[in-house]
Amino acid sequence: xxxGENKAxxxxxxxxxxxxxASDRNSAAPPEDSATVLDIPEAELTPKVRTAIMSxxxxxxxxxxxxxxxQRRIAYLEQLADEDTLVPVVNRRAFVRELSRVMSYxxxxxxxxxxxxxxxxxxxxxxDLHGHxxxxxxxxxxxxxxxxxxxxxxxxxxxxGDEFGVILAHSDQAAAKEKAQSLAAIIEGTPLDWKGQxxxxxxxxxxxxxxxxxxxxxxxxxxxxxxxAHKQAANVRA
Numbered sequence: 001x002x003x004g005e006n007k008a009x010x011x012x013x014x015x016x017x018x019x020x021x022a023s024d025r026n027s028a029a030p031p032e033d034s035a036t037v038l039d040i041p042e043a044e045l046t047p048k049v050r051t052a053i054m055s056x057x058x059x060x061x062x063x064x065x066x067x068x069x070x071q072r073r074i075a076y077l078e079q080l081a082d083e084d085t086l087v088p089v090v091n092r093r094a095f096v097r098e099l100s101r102v103m104s105y106x107x108x109x110x111x112x113x114x115x116x117x118x119x120x121x122x123x124x125x126x127x128d129l130h131g132h133x134x135x136x137x138x139x140x141x142x143x144x145x146x147x148x149x150x151x152x153x154x155x156x157x158x159x160x161g162d163e164f165g166v167i168l169a170h171s172d173q174a175a176a177k178e179k180a181q182s183l184a185a186i187i188e189g190t191p192l193d194w195k196g197q198x199x200x201x202x203x204x205x206x207x208x209x210x211x212x213x214x215x216x217x218x219x220x221x222x223x224x225x226x227x228x229a230h231k232q233a234a235n236v237r238a
Contacts (some may be wrong), residue, residue, distance in 0.1 A: 006077035084158040086136060095157030095165055099216045102155075102169050107212040113169045114176035116183070117206040117223035118146070119231060126199060134194050141192045142201060148160040149186050150179075165220070173209040180205045204231035 019031070030075040040049070056133070077196045082094035089180060102113050120142055146156045146164060155167040168176055186205050191198040206226030 007149065043234045045211050084143075086160055087140045089143045089147060089164070090118070090155065090157040092157060095155065095159065096210070096216050096220070098157075099165075099167055099219065102167055103210065103216060103219070105169075105212065106210070110168055110212060112211050113167065114171045114173065114207060114209040115219055115221070115223045116166040116168065116176060116180045117159070117208070117227040118142075118163075118166070118183070119204045119227050120204045120230070121204055123162045126194060128195075130194060130199070134192075134199070136191050137194060138201060141190075142187055145187050145190055145201075145214050146183060149183055156221040159220070163224075165223070171209075173207065176207045178207055180207055204234065205226075206230055 016237070019140060078133075082090050084091045099115065105111060106113055120139065123135055123138065126138050142164065143156065143158065146166060150156060150168075153169055157165050157167075159165045166179075169177060171179065184205055187201050187203050191200050193199075204227055206221050206223045208223035208226060220232070
């Protein structure tokens with residue numbers, strides 16, 4: 001979800017040396033090429049015309065700078081809107097949006113992809129025994145394990161509470177199952193170090209492989225139900 005380079009940046013770079021020289025209003029130094037300004041012949045470039053042109057060029061440069069600053073601010077706010085408030089992954093809103101994008105691509109090109117739905121087991125016990133700060137650290141730990149163990153093209157998001165999702169583009173059922181098992185093993189094999197104690201982490205997971213014609217809500221619901229069935233089969237407490 002990288003935000004592309006703003007068009008204003010390339011536009012500013014193409015403005016030319018004349019606009020750059022006009023950025024300092026307090027400077028009395030003439031342009032390097034005193035013969036012309038904006039292709040106006042020197043004979044027509046009276047002092048008043050020169051002053052007016054230089055003022056306009058400086059104002060244009062100032063406005064361009066303000067536009068760039070506004071675009072950077074908008075990009076920053078968009079990034080904040082996509083980030084989860086606790087852990088370093090995208091929030092549910094951004095996750096569903098990216099899932100919709102992957103599904104649209106799959107509908108167009110007939111590509112099969114999958115969603116993994118993870119639930120962190122034993123969070124109530126961690127919160128009760130070690131405090132909510134430990135619970136937050138546990139969720140952050142799981143989020144980082146997931147993010148560090150998937151492809152750059154995959155998307156990890158927090159779906160709510162102690163639930164996480166992973167979008168695996170170009171992954172069929174067999175590949176998704178193998179990846180889910182691998183991620184669960186990584187999480188369970190990497191305890192959280194919390195104030196000198198090693199807290200074991202365990203997850204339940206569900207898989208939904210989807211093709212053309214499905215909706216994000218239906219896919220997430222199917223993955224959620226598969227996760228719950230996996231949790232029940234393992235007789236795991238929340």
